[in-house]
Amino acid sequence: MTLTLDTACELDPRVSLRPEPFGALAYHYGNRRLVFLRHPDIVAVVRDLADHGSVRDALVARGVATERWPGFVSALESLRNSEIVRVR
Amino acid sequence: MSAETLVEQLKGGLDAPICLTWELTYACNLECIHCLSSSGRRDPRELDTPQAKAVIDELRRLQVFYVNIGGGEPMVRRDFFEIVSHAVDNGVGVKFSTNGAFIDTDAARRLAAMDYLDIQISIDGADEPTNDAVRGAGSFATARRAMDNLAASGFGPFKISVVVTRHNVAQLDAFKALADSYGAQLRITRLRPAGRGADTWHQLHPTNVQQREIHRWLLAHGENVLTGDSFFHLNAFGESLPGLNMCGAGRVVCLIDPVGDVYACPFVIHSDFRAGNVLDAGGFTRVWRESDLFRELREPQGAGACASCGAWDACQGGCMAAKFFTGLPLDGPDPECVGGDGERALASVPVALAPRPWPDHSKPARTRIPVAGQ
Numbered sequence: 001m002t003l004t005l006d007t008a009c010e011l012d013p014r015v016s017l018r019p020e021p022f023g024a025l026a027y028h029y030g031n032r033r034l035v036f037l038r039h040p041d042i043v044a045v046v047r048d049l050a051d052h053g054s055v056r057d058a059l060v061a062r063g064v065a066t067e068r069w070p071g072f073v074s075a076l077e078s079l080r081n082s083e084i085v086r087v088r
Numbered sequence: 089m090s091a092e093t094l095v096e097q098l099k100g101g102l103d104a105p106i107c108l109t110w111e112l113t114y115a116c117n118l119e120c121i122h123c124l125s126s127s128g129r130r131d132p133r134e135l136d137t138p139q140a141k142a143v144i145d146e147l148r149r150l151q152v153f154y155v156n157i158g159g160g161e162p163m164v165r166r167d168f169f170e171i172v173s174h175a176v177d178n179g180v181g182v183k184f185s186t187n188g189a190f191i192d193t194d195a196a197r198r199l200a201a202m203d204y205l206d207i208q209i210s211i212d213g214a215d216e217p218t219n220d221a222v223r224g225a226g227s228f229a230t231a232r233r234a235m236d237n238l239a240a241s242g243f244g245p246f247k248i249s250v251v252v253t254r255h256n257v258a259q260l261d262a263f264k265a266l267a268d269s270y271g272a273q274l275r276i277t278r279l280r281p282a283g284r285g286a287d288t289w290h291q292l293h294p295t296n297v298q299q300r301e302i303h304r305w306l307l308a309h310g311e312n313v314l315t316g317d318s319f320f321h322l323n324a325f326g327e328s329l330p331g332l333n334m335c336g337a338g339r340v341v342c343l344i345d346p347v348g349d350v351y352a353c354p355f356v357i358h359s360d361f362r363a364g365n366v367l368d369a370g371g372f373t374r375v376w377r378e379s380d381l382f383r384e385l386r387e388p389q390g391a392g393a394c395a396s397c398g399a400w401d402a403c404q405g406g407c408m409a410a411k412f413f414t415g416l417p418l419d420g421p422d423p424e425c426v427g428g429d430g431e432r433a434l435a436s437v438p439v440a441l442a443p444r445p446w447p448d449h450s451k452p453a454r455t456r457i458p459v460a461g462q
Contacts, residue, residue, distance in 0.1 A: 016179070018104070018151040022097045025106065027153035029181060029204055034106065034153065038094055 003055070003077040003087070005069065010050035012086045017043065026084045035082050041068075042075050046085060095332060098340050101386035104150035105376065106340040109354040110143070112171065113160040113346045114449035117189050120212075120223045122251060122285040122292060125345070125357055127160040128451035133347040137167045139367065143344065144175045146372050154181030154204075158354075160346065160449075163190035169198065176204040185210055185249060187227060188234025196234075196241035208249040208275060209234055214262035218255055222292070239270050247314065249275045254291075257298040260305050264313070275314035276306075278321075280355040281413040281423070286445050289414070299426055300325060321406035324399035324426045335408050338363065338385035342376065350375045352385060355409035358445055392419025399427060406430075415442030 003009065011017070014030040023037040037043045045058050052058040055076060059069055079085040115130035116123075135143065147155060155175065162168055162184055175182050183206035191199070199205060211231045213219030219228040238246050248267045250256065260276070267274040281289035294302060303322040306315065310330050317331035337353035344350055348366040351357055363382050364375035376382060394400045406422020414423040415437040421429035
């Protein structure tokens with residue numbers, strides 16, 4: 001299943017985020033992967049995902065402009081592939 | 089954010105390292121001829137258990153997600169399991185390197201029961217003669233026994249760690265096959281002229297023809313083989329290898345040695361690259377954030393003598409440690425520059441002028457005692 005604006009997701013509970021000037025470092029204690037989140041906005045959205053019923057709601061709540069949504073969806077899809085984000 | 093901007097930010101240094109190596113002891117049962125830390129004998133000033141735990145507590149506060157533990161042979165320490173448990177129980181994952189001598193069936197079971205733990209068993213040849221020539225008689229059999237024990241204990245995918253030398257380049261496929269046979273992951277890293285390696289590098293480092301072979305092999309297998317991004321100097325061949333193409337010394341990586349000294353990276357144990365000690369006021373955090381050395385390493389570095397070379401963007405001038413211990417200027421070509429500039433530069437450096445690795449914890453040279461009747 002491809003992640004879309006309607007998907008409900010969350011930060012994987014085995015992941016720890018370390019804030020950095022460029023965004024954050026994400027470390028998955030299960031698969032030991034280290035991933036760079038390359039923008040503070042994507043970090044904020046990732047942290048919020050669990051509080052919203054869909055990716056769209058999380059983007060709206062953070063005030064992310066609609067023209068940036070496709071970029072966020074593909075970033076989240078790639079984070080799901082590294083198991084940083086999971087579908088719930 | 090583009091990849092270039094990310095790398096620029098990483099070069100400027102982070103508030104805490106991403107990847108930190110911690111050599112727990114200089115004591116070792118082996119005497120590998122290329123040992124980066126010239127290990128052998130325990131240093132009497134070695135951090136004790138409470139000091140080691142305090143280091144872990146500090147790493148936890150800094151959100152250092154995992155630490156690479158090595159030595160020497162870290163399992164020589166009597167408090168090895170206590171230190172490792174303290175780390176993983178506090179969310180600091182551990183990846184430790186070992187020669188496997190102390191992974192008997194009991195230890196393997198104990199290790200298999202722990203979370204957030206990775207193990208790297210070191211071998212430097214895919215067969216006994218190649219390996220034992222570098223790591224000492226019996227070391228291949230010892231490592232294989234440890235691998236067998238880990239596999240039997242249900243530890244899961246461990247790692248097999250290989251330093252690539254002139255004598256094992258031809259065995260890369262064999263190493264991969266060995267790893268696959270255990271369901272293990274292969275890790276290959278670059279030979280550095282650090283520690284005892286300063287004396288053996290000239291005989292052991294891959295030839296330029298072999299470097300091309302390594303580059304091709306990594307392009308074909310890179311996705312499934314770990315390298316610690318240590319071969320980025322090979323990017324000058326053309327196609328870039330996966331990973332961050334930069335020297336991380338003092339920027340995103342560093343080394344804590346057994347006595348608590350903090351060095352810019354695991355390959356530069358030398359006073360010129362010692363930034364401070366974890367027991368100093370302000371601890372590791374202050375050394376990482378405020379030491380003059382690390383601040384200097386985070387300044388933009390010029391291309392120096394490589395400025396006119398078209399490949400500089402690809403190779404970034406290579407490895408600082410490799411240049412330092414072969415006596416080359418730090419703002420010039422890597423000794424293994426694939427364009428041959430390093431080799432030419434080396435020809436003009438008298439061997440005696442290359443800096444000596446220090447401290448040296450090698451065991452005293454043994455005198456062979458003739459046995460009656462032989």
